[in-house]
Amino acid sequence: MSFNLDSDINEEINNDNRLKLGGMHATIANPGVTRHIMKAFNLRASKRLGQNFLVDANIVRGIVDAVGAGPGDKILEIGPGIGTLTQGLAESGAAVTAVELDKKLPAVLAETLAGYDNVQIVPGDILKVDIPELMGNAPFKVAANLPYYITTPILMALLEQHLPISILATMVQKEVALRMIAKPGTKAYGALSVAVQYYTRPHIAFDVPPRSFIPAPEVDSVVIVCDVRETPAVEVKDEKMFFKVVKAAFGQRRKTISNAMKGAGFRKEAIDLALSESGIDSGRRGETFTLKEFALLADAMVTVNMV
Numbered sequence: 347m348s349f350n351l352d353s354d355i356n357e358e359i360n361n362d363n364r365l366k367l368g369g370m371h372a373t374i375a376n377p378g379v380t381r382h383i384m385k386a387f388n389l390r391a392s393k394r395l396g397q398n399f400l401v402d403a404n405i406v407r408g409i410v411d412a413v414g415a416g417p418g419d420k421i422l423e424i425g426p427g428i429g430t431l432t433q434g435l436a437e438s439g440a441a442v443t444a445v446e447l448d449k450k451l452p453a454v455l456a457e458t459l460a461g462y463d464n465v466q467i468v469p470g471d472i473l474k475v476d477i478p479e480l481m482g483n484a485p486f487k488v489a490a491n492l493p494y495y496i497t498t499p500i501l502m503a504l505l506e507q508h509l510p511i512s513i514l515a516t517m518v519q520k521e522v523a524l525r526m527i528a529k530p531g532t533k534a535y536g537a538l539s540v541a542v543q544y545y546t547r548p549h550i551a552f553d554v555p556p557r558s559f560i561p562a563p564e565v566d567s568v569v570i571v572c573d574v575r576e577t578p579a580v581e582v583k584d585e586k587m588f589f590k591v592v593k594a595a596f597g598q599r600r601k602t603i604s605n606a607m608k609g610a611g612f613r614k615e616a617i618d619l620a621l622s623e624s625g626i627d628s629g630r631r632g633e634t635f636t637l638k639e640f641a642l643l644a645d646a647m648v649t650v651n652m653v
């Protein structure tokens with residue numbers, strides 16, 4: 347397919363009358379180019395699939411820099427859309443594997459990213475694809491402008507699998523990023539904070555205003571960078587128990603740890619024993635616990651369950 351641009355966008359793109367993404371590489375991260383691609387392929391951004399396409403080249407560059415993409419890197423991109431961030435990643439020289447759920451888009455990407463031989467498009471659901479099989483055993487990086495409707499399940503799936511990810515740089519809703527970096531005793535602190543901080547060192551890289559997307563989302567966004575730890579932040583005897591305790595604590599966050607755990611189905615005698623063993627005051631709420639305290643309590647639960 348060739349792209350006969352309307353004359354008004356024509357000037358914006360290389361003073362050419364075709365969108366040459368294989369040769370001259372017009373930048374997709376541009377409102378005119380994005381509108382043109384959407385029109386040429388008769389695309390409508392799907393709300394259901396969380397489609398908000400980036401149209402700001404500075405933001406794309408920011409994500410590429412934040413993830414530190416370059417030659418020799420393998421990058422997994424989640425949801426390439428029409429190829430906006432993919433193009434920036436490909437330009438860095440990294441090998442990019444991009445998984446896209448929308449069945450209409452692989453054909454579009456074949457055109458918009460024509461000429462980039464370092465990009466592999468994989469149709470499918472990131473929550474269902476076999477990532478180790480796709481990426482191999484070598485370390486890789488993750489970059490994404492995540493669909494906001496499933497941000498947490500995607501992050502949790504990536505982290506819980508203990509994949510050889512070195513760094514993860516993604517666009518997320520600002521409110522979610524604040525939960526990811528939240529400290530104990532704050533309103534934003536929850537199971538997501540504990541999980542992200544257990545596996546990674548997260549920080550917010552920069553803010554992204556709604557006008558950087560088409561269509562503009564109704565929420566503020568940020569790019570968050572998570573440096574994946576070589577070993578988790580705290581050592582635990584049983585990771586499953588650790589997250590069971592965390593889930594119980596935040597399931598009923600206004601209750602004391604003792605009552606919250608009872609509510610989650612733990613045996614009262616086991617809870618009492620574990621709390622006394624770990625030296626944690628049974629009247630405290632789990633929302634005030636550090637990762638270390640969750641680890642102490644979870645380890646004590648493992649011990650008392652064995653006796």
Ligand code: SAM
Binds near residue numbers: 399426429446490
């Ligand atoms: N990367 C593009 C950009 O920055 O303009 C598009 C980002 S858009 C916010 C999210 C993309 O993720 C969409 O293309 C959407 O179709 C795709 N997506 C949604 N759910 C997905 C899933 N479960 N697995 C893979 N891709 C998904």
